[in-house]
Structures are given as C-alpha cells and as structure tokens.
Amino acid sequence: MEQLIYAIKNIEKCSIMPDEIIIDGKFYKRNIPVHLKTKLKRTYTLCEILFYILNKRSTSAEYLRSCNKNNISPIDYTDRKLLNDEINSYCSFDESNSVLDEIESRYICNKDFSYIFDILKNLENKKEEKIVLIDTFRIIVPSSVKSLITVNNVKDFLEKSKFLESNLEDIFCSSSKCTVSIDGVQFDVYDDVKSFTSEDWKSVVAIFVDGSSWQFKNWKDKNLAEIFCNTAVFFVRYDNMEMASEIQGYNIENVVVDKKNKSLKKEDFERIRRDILKVVELKRRL
Numbered sequence: 001m002e003q004l005i006y007a008i009k010n011i012e013k014c015s016i017m018p019d020e021i022i023i024d025g026k027f028y029k030r031n032i033p034v035h036l037k038t039k040l041k042r043t044y045t046l047c048e049i050l051f052y053i054l055n056k057r058s059t060s061a062e063y064l065r066s067c068n069k070n071n072i073s074p075i076d077y078t079d080r081k082l083l084n085d086e087i088n089s090y091c092s093f094d095e096s097n098s099v100l101d102e103i104e105s106r107y108i109c110n111k112d113f114s115y116i117f118d119i120l121k122n123l124e125n126k127k128e129e130k131i132v133l134i135d136t137f138r139i140i141v142p143s144s145v146k147s148l149i150t151v152n153n154v155k156d157f158l159e160k161s162k163f164l165e166s167n168l169e170d171i172f173c174s175s176s177k178c179t180v181s182i183d184g185v186q187f188d189v190y191d192d193v194k195s196f197t198s199e200d201w202k203s204v205v206a207i208f209v210d211g212s213s214w215q216f217k218n219w220k221d222k223n224l225a226e227i228f229c230n231t232a233v234f235f236v237r238y239d240n241m242e243m244a245s246e247i248q249g250y251n252i253e254n255v256v257v258d259k260k261n262k263s264l265k266k267e268d269f270e271r272i273r274r275d276i277l278k279v280v281e282l283k284r285r286l
Contacts, residue, residue: 004034007050008087014050016070021047036086040079048073052083136188137280139206143176143191147210148236148257151191154208155180157236158187158276161269165262182273185280194218205279206232213246224250232275 006023007014013024021028030047052075055063067074075083141149149157156162158180176192209215216224224247233252235243238259255268
C-alpha cells in the first residue's frame with residue numbers, strides 16, 4: 001500500500017511496463033496484491049489499481065477498452081466508488097495528474113478510440129448510398145487507314161458477323177462514332193479518345209488495335225498495361241500483318257482474317273462477342 005500512496009502523489013514518476021511497474025526509478029512486480037481497508041469484491045493488484053487511477057478521467061467505456069487493449073483486468077464497477085473513497089482517505093488525489101506526459105513511451109492507454117465508432121458509422125452510411133452504375137459501355141477502334149476494323153465496318157462485324165473491308169473513301173467520310181448492339185447490350189464505338197474523361201475510360205470494355213504504337217499517341221498519360229488488363233483487346237489482322245514491338249508484350253488477342261476470302265470463322269466472331277460481354281459483366285459488379 002505504501003508504494004501505491006507514493007505513486008498517487010508522484011504519478012508523473014510512474015510507468016506500467018509489460019512485465020513490471022516503475023515507480024520513481026524502482027521496479028515492482030505487476031501482480032503485487034494491494035490490501036485495502038474497504039471490503040471489495042476481490043483483491044486487486046498494484047498494476048490494476050494504478051492503471052485505474054491513471055485512467056480516472058476516462059469514461060467507463062474508454063477505461064474498459066484500455067484495459068482490454070493492455071491485457072489488464074478492470075476494477076469491478078461496484079468497487080470503483082469504494083476504491084475512490086479508500087484512495088482519497090490516504091491522500092488528496094488531483095485528477096489533473098492522471099494524464100501522463102510522454103504517454104507514447106509508457107504502457108498506458110489514455111487515448112480516445114471513439115473515432116472507430118465514427119468509421120463504423122460512415123461504413124454503415126455508405127451502404128445506403130446510391131450505387132452509380134455504368135449506363136453506357138464504350139468500344140475503341142483505330143482511326144488508321146491500315147486497320148481492318150474501323151467505325152465504318154464495326155457494326156456489321158459485331159452485329160452480323162460480317163467482315164467488310166473498308167476503303168479510303170468510307171474511312172474519311174465516316175463519323176468518328178457509331179452505336180452497336182450485342183445480345184441486347186448497347187455500345188458506343190469511338191475512334192477518337194482525346195475528349196475522354198476518367199469516367200469514360202471506366203466504361204471502356206473493348207479495344208481494337210491496328211498493330212501500331214501510333215494508335216496510342218493521343219492517349220495522354222494512360223497506362224496501357226492497366227487499360228488492357230481491364231478490357232478485351234483484339235488485333236484483327238491478315239496473316240501477313242505484324243504487331244509493333246512496343247505493344248507485343250500486352251494481353252492482346254490475335255484474330256486472323258483469311259485474306260483471300262476476306263472472312264473469319266464463325267467461332268472467332270462468337271469468341272469476340274463473348275469476351276466483350278464478359279468484361280461488361282465484370283464492370284457491372286464494380
């Protein structure tokens with residue numbers, strides 16, 4: 001009891017460590033029993049009583065959380081008033097001293113963890129927020145004259161499984177945008193992405209490449225690896241066409257067109273549509 005009275009009067013000289021208690025430079029075992037005159041429910045240790053005194057300014061909930069965090073048994077609720085009276089009978093306890101300086105260097109927890117409840121509340125509120133769904137999916141095609149797939153022929157290609165080779169006049173006279181539909185899902189097709197916003201890029205589900213790195217010149221600082229990982233990417237080509245070395249390492253599916261017959265296999269058309277719709281489903285779940 002003598003050590004406890006001294007500790008109360010010199011609280012700034014006390015530290016509770018994982019294995020011991022330090023009072024004015026002297027080391028004491030944490031489990032030293034303290035026998036008080038008041039008939040408490042049980043006998044408490046020096047560590048338990050000192051920890052309670054150090055957290056005297058905390059609310060009951062904060063005190064219990066601190067006990068749990070530091071693996072210290074709390075003083076029973078019915079014993080706390082008796083304990084306060086007992087301690088005050090030995091000396092006048094100044095509650096302002098219950099908060100230690102340099103608390104980070106001690107094994108005491110007087111911190112307010114109420115912010116955790118704010119986090120949980122915010123998470124609960126987020127569940128009630130309206131989820132913004134992608135209402136329009138986008139497909140990008142090249143604007144290059146060497147590309148086999150352009151805005152001019154992509155509709156027949158995806159909707160009717162027809163490959164119609166574009167001529168220069170068609171390419172130069174066509175719009176830079178069109179709309180196609182696959183199994184009831186509508187897509188806007190673009191060959192110019194300079195005006196794309198970050199939200200527009202999130203809705204891109206497929207990209208047709210012409211095999212050149214020039215196609216991506218106006219894609220600003222976009223990360224091709226990241227874009228290609230989240231979209232279906234196709235290189236529709238004749239068997240004598242090659243892909244630029246700058247994009248050979250990316251996940252790009254080669255689709256070979258029979259140059260003589262200007263045709264693809266039925267399975268190729270089905271695979272392309274299936275891959276595009278897979279990305280649509282993935283983006284709908286985000």
